[in-house]
């Protein structure tokens with residue numbers, strides 16, 4: 001299996017060749033040259049597999065044997081998807097399921113993706129990425145210094161995935177005193193020598209700008225082996241495909257049944273994996289894209305206009321991990337929507353990359369969206385509060401604010417005869433203040449995380465100064 005760029009002007013590469021990189025050199029995103037197909041017989045053989053076997057079955061169709069030998073992939077998958085890693089299950093759920101389902105009512109389910117070390121779905125892919133990085137770097141005899149900026153979830157998932165990994169250091173910038181106490185405690189309490197937390201005096205955008213400035217200094221980047229683990233990383237998307245299969249088998253009896261998934265969306269990484277699972281032959285009916293007030297994706301699926309916002313029009317909401325101005329993985333879907341016409345994608349993104357928008361109707365493609373199963377809706381703070389209250393009252397389940405965005409839109413758009421699976425993307429304790437606002441009490445906190453805020457913290461407070469951060473990187477690598 002080779003990977004090609006959505007912009008069509010980069011050479012095709014193998015899985016491990018694109019593993020450590022971000023965008024393709026032509027500015028596009030990587031996708032498999034064709035999607036592997038899972039037949040009815042394949043699906044029947046996969047039904048009943050545990051998570052590790054499913055992950056191996058899906059990923060081995062995306063990674064060549066000559067690239068990563070099957071035996072090695074097997075070891076990496078088995079090491080990653082263990083009950084001890086994804087241990088923060090609700091009472092009554094089985095951690096061995098890795099992504100357990102919870103029935104709310106007839107044809108309505110939660111798929112728990114947030115039982116990993118940082119209590120958000122990003123652990124599903126990032127833990128695999130950590131083990132893949134270590135393996136590929138060792139094989140190549142290389143090292144990497146991951147530089148990133150985070151407002152909370154991505155940074156902590158990356159740090160917990162890379163801690164103690166040979167050949168990898170992580171330098172994570174976060175806005176000083178802007179994360180929740182819980183999020184800061186999660187990151188800053190890590191004592192591993194290869195993890196460096198830098199609290200930048202400023203807001204998230206200041207931290208992000210520093211990362212961009214360092215990455216644009218190509219000489220510095222090469223000399224200091226600077227890498228990234230952002231949401232466009234193909235391996236992350238590939239890892240996420242697996243739990244759509246797991247969720248599908250959990251709520252169906254046979255492969256003639258269809259299932260819909262509702263996905264709290266920001267950068268379109270999670271739901272893009274659902275799109276790919278569907279393209280591979282998984283019988284998915286609808287892919288429900290749920291946004292918060294930052295509704296750039298809802299606008300696209302309703303009108304055909306893709307119009308990324310500026311930072312002044314990007315709102316800080318109570319589902320902060322979905323506060324995005326543009327959906328960085330979205331180009332992958334549009335590439336498929338155009339019939340994989342890279343010239344068309346270049347044309348559409350020439351206006352987006354220049355700060356503008358495009359209208360898919362003008363390209364004659366709007367009517368094709370429905371054939372990919374996509375529908376959408378959006379949610380706001382009041383909706384989240386109501387849905388969190390209703391979920392507790394009706395189902396006895398406390399959900400987080402992001403999952404509430406998903407459930408709100410799922411309830412609006414579901415067809416009562418088709419199972420609807422809402423992806424649970426974070427545990428409520430991660431966003432405790434919003435839960436207290438909705439319910440008047442704190443959500444349950446898993447036993448091992450009691451008192452995490454009181455642990456000793458290890459972080460550096462620095463000015464939002466590119467040269468100072470560069471000097472810190474050099475001094476610590």
Ligand SMILES: *Cc1c(COP(=O)(O)O)cnc(C)c1O
Pocket residue numbers: 120121122153154231264265266267268269270271321322402425426
């Ligand atoms: C990252 C994140 C999302 C958004 O996922 P995308 O892949 O960016 O669409 C939703 N919920 C939570 C809790 C997240 O951390």
